[in-house]
Amino acid sequence: MRVSRFLLSTVKETPADAEVISHQLMLRAGMIRKLAAGLYTWLPLGLRVLRKVEAIVREEMDRAGAQEVLMPAVQPAELWQESGRWNQYGAELLRIKDRHHREFCFGPTHEEVITDVIRREIRSYKQLPANFYQIQTKFRDETRPRFGVMRAREFIMKDAYSFHLDLASLQETYDLMHSTYSRIFTCLGLQFRAVEADTGSIGGRSSHEFHVLADSGEDAIAFCDTCDYAANVEMAVSRLPAPSHEAVRAKEKVTTPGIRTVDEQATMLGISHERIVKSIVVMADDKPAVFFICGSDDLNTIKAAHALGAITLRLAEAAEVLAVTGAPVGFVGPLNLPATLTVIVDSQAAQTHNFSSGANQVDYHWINLNWGVDVPLPTVADVRSVCIGEQCPRCDGHLSIRRGIEVGHIFQLGTKYSQALNATCLDEQGKATVMTMGCYGIGVSRIVASAIEQNNDAQGIIWPNSIAPFHVALLPMNMHKSYRVREAAEKLYDELCAAGIEVLFDDRKERPGVMFADMELIGIPYRLVLGERGLDEGVIEYKERRTNTGQNIGLADVVAFMQAQLTQ
């Protein structure tokens, strides 16, 4: 490709509304342009990268035996009503009406559609297992799109759905997808981890997320430093410390005027955070519930929602706390709460002896409360978030926490959708059986951004070879003055192209500094500079973007040399 014929829309200044480095560089390199909040146009340079990511995903999905399909982006409301998600999904689902006032949505995901297709097409167990995928535009009306294509409203996703007669078959495909995903992210040249994850609103059983490690990631991931345990902090558990066996003391009510926080309570009463059990009032599916957790811990709202079997969960407002418990925020405690309230104690807080807690009365707290003595022990559940340094649940190692960008997610759906849509096939006995499903997503457009998060420097992007928009930048020095340089550059360009190497030939009438800066900004992995000086010696200057090292190559050897670089 000749730069003079290519829309190379680089900009020097960093756009004001770009926060993370990948967003800034994608705008500066001229890969994307914003149309509206969360909606982006892919310019030629960006699209080349996107297509490379798609190609790798497609190749590996095909290799794993999945079949490609393409489903409509717009889906009828009836299917979503059949699965029950029309009402569940909320405002994130973009609902639209056609000219006949019939309701549709722009698909945020395709479980309903694929299940509808398969219930019509597959009749026999002999056709199973089967895995279908597509690479397609999705729309989710995010409350707050941000970070460019990282969290856009419209985005490209590879979604796959597998169908099985039984769980054993599902597990097999699930494992195959797990290893396929690992191959894909390895091919893409990304540092990633597979972690245990929550299934979220999509429902189902087991689930793993694939995260590209980056400080700008929106998710926190807990890792064991010894074994391979890794989990999203939404899910992560740690081993409880051994319970203490201290003597039960008599409870005592103390005045604590104006106390609001655990810190103030600890200071005023002269006790440690571990000896405080705080009470957190939540509204779960609009019904109140109270969680008791250690003063030093954070309530994990995902775990809390699971513990209640609730779909939505939020912290209660101050007025709601007062209405529900009769005590203002800061003074709620387990003793003498209204008996009708749902209460759950965290497994760690359940081990605490002689703890302090609110007295459900303004300006009073209890000290030396004990479960089973002063207060009946409520339902116990793990509802706290793990902290750095805690013990791994699987081994004697310790947990550390890093940030990650979720680029893939695999689920064992089970029969949630096949049941709802009555997707059955006949088993060996000729009996109709509800198929078991798995689903497997990859955020294709998000991968482009996450690759940049992991591969950049002060000059710009540094593409991994596998997804670089071009392999080589060919930069002639003063080609417009030197006939010799022009001749040699044109010849070399033809030879490289003929060898199947993707070359970006900078034939603009630009100064060298401009060319260098542009090629570094857009991240082309290899650079060939051709000038009068080199021509005199029959060489061309070769340089690697990532290492900033290079050497002179004999003109006759350039094609072979570049081929070797690209296949290594």
Place this chain on the structure above:
RNA sequence: CGGGGUGUAGCUCAGCCUGGUAGAGCACUUGCUUCGGGAGCAAGGGGCCGGAGGUUCGAAUCCUCUCAUCCCGACCA
């Protein structure tokens, strides 16, 4: 959805407080010089100052409403 910020040239921003008819740098066009790390000089094109209403002789500037957008939080395969 709560809190905060910002809308002035394609981009980054100044001007607004203290009303008087539009600015800089970058980018773009042309010419000359320069020519291996984002050149210099000169000339030029480009803005309904987000939109609507109001105050005023006069509004980018003051007031009201509205729209958009960004950040923090809540939410989120």
